[in-house]
Amino acid sequence: MNADTLIRIFTIIAPLSLASFGGASSIYAPMQHEVVDIEHWITAREFLDLFAISRAMPGPGSLFCTLVGWQVAGLAGAVVASIAIYLPSSIVVYGVGHVWSRHRGKRWHNALERGLNPLGAGLLFSGVVTLAKLASDGFLPIAIIAVVCALNVWKPKIHPVIFLISGGGLCYAAYAFA
Amino acid sequence: MDQTRRVPLSEIYKTFFVIGLFSFGGGLVSWIYRDTVDVRKWMSREDFLPGVALAQVMPGVSSTNCAIYVGQILRGWLGALTAITAMLSAPFVISLAAAWAYKSLLHIPGFQETMVGVAAAAIGMLLRTGVEAARPQLRDISAMAIMVASFLAVGVFRFPLVPVICVMGPLSVALAWPKAKAEVEA
Known part of the structure; x- marks a missing residue:
């Protein structure tokens, strides 16, 4: 380089x-x-x-x-x-x-x-x-953004890593079972 | 700042290294407060608090800005350099290791889809931070206007950031000036 x-x-x-x-x-x-x-x-x-x-x-x-x-x-x-x-x-x-x-x-x-x-x-x-524009191919990522935001407001003590793993897991599941 | 005792640079390094290592998603400024004021008693609450506002107001991430402020009070420029280097050293190595692993995971089926989900969750948390930051602005019509205008300029119309800041920054501070109050003199 x-x-x-x-x-x-x-x-x-x-x-x-x-x-x-x-x-x-x-x-x-x-x-x-x-x-x-x-x-x-x-x-x-x-x-x-x-x-x-x-x-x-x-x-x-x-x-x-x-x-x-x-x-x-x-x-x-x-x-x-x-x-x-x-x-x-x-x-x-x-x-x-x-x-x-x-x-x-x-x-x-x-x-x-x-x-x-x-x-x-x-x-x-x-x-x-x-x-969000980059992530939004399909409905699922948009839903994850909204739900994580809402959950985070509601329960601020939840560890960020839990959200990240759940988000990734959901999208993997959608890929694997689609 | 007259110091009753000089905090060794190695202590500053150790403290901020640990803070950096376990820093996930915000809340770091209060952690720095706990470690430097409550636990180690390196400085008084009165010395620390102005740094919180400073770290928030200045460009850059508030946690590293706060580290610079604390380092500076403790040991001048050397303290500031030590604090920020310490805070970034572990995350620097860990992030690069992760980015390196990322490249070798790319070929795994489903990996890219998974990353979109991780990103979406991170965006959701960012959005929540935005909601928190927006809340205090809603009480004031000019603050609200500046917030909406800066979002539209950079996020929607994609104007370059630096000129937007050069125009909106002074404008916004000027608008806020008549409402600004002096707190009790220290």
Whole structure:
């Protein structure tokens, strides 16, 4: 894998790191656009699978970028993608953190929270829609999305892994007995 | 921050390594709180709490942002670097191992269908996080408008994320400014 690809991985992901308000979910739509539609590095199918793996394994959701990097350019790709997704936003948090803890309770804190949290919430839904479109071949995945969401609201203590295994099991059963 | 005692970097590494290793689906910030404030008494509740809001508001994942904030308070930039590296090291290796296994499982009949089900369940949990994040916005008409507009822009019309943030971010904070309150001065 050549250096150009690694540089491209970095220049795609690093700006998204700075824009990832509301967490990893905000970057699924732009990531799909860049790595599936424009670069054709991975298929839509692989994109969805890597998302599933990133959620089934420990670690923050943004490790998804690490997996994309790995799929595209091996270990070097994984390292470059990780640096690209974590370094820029971390530098911002570090820089702001200095000022933030010294000026706690100030009006601009509250303004940032009130202003940026709805933005993050909207972007989270953009991620959900992007992924749901990729997953929705047929009725079953849509039903799983709805039921898991409802169960999760109703019983927040259920371990995430139980949902993941049940979802996978249901779809396997549908495949095996169809 | 004046520290009464310097927390060794190796302790920071150990603590965040374990948190990272067992981190499944959210709730991590409260775990970091328990470990660093309640159990190890590295910092006070008053020192920790501003970090929760900071981690949430800033770009990036709130758990790693929180790790950086705590590391920074404990040991400056070295502490921040140690905390985030520790938190990511186990998940990094485990995820790559899983991705490697994934490639060799692809040929198994039914595997792809199974992965769709796993993804769908994960999307369902994400949707629930979205519902939780959306709830507080519904009380305020401008917050609701920003939420809907940012969803439509990126999720439906597929505008590129960075320009959307550059426009909506300042706009949203400006809209929120008249309603923003100063809390009790520390």
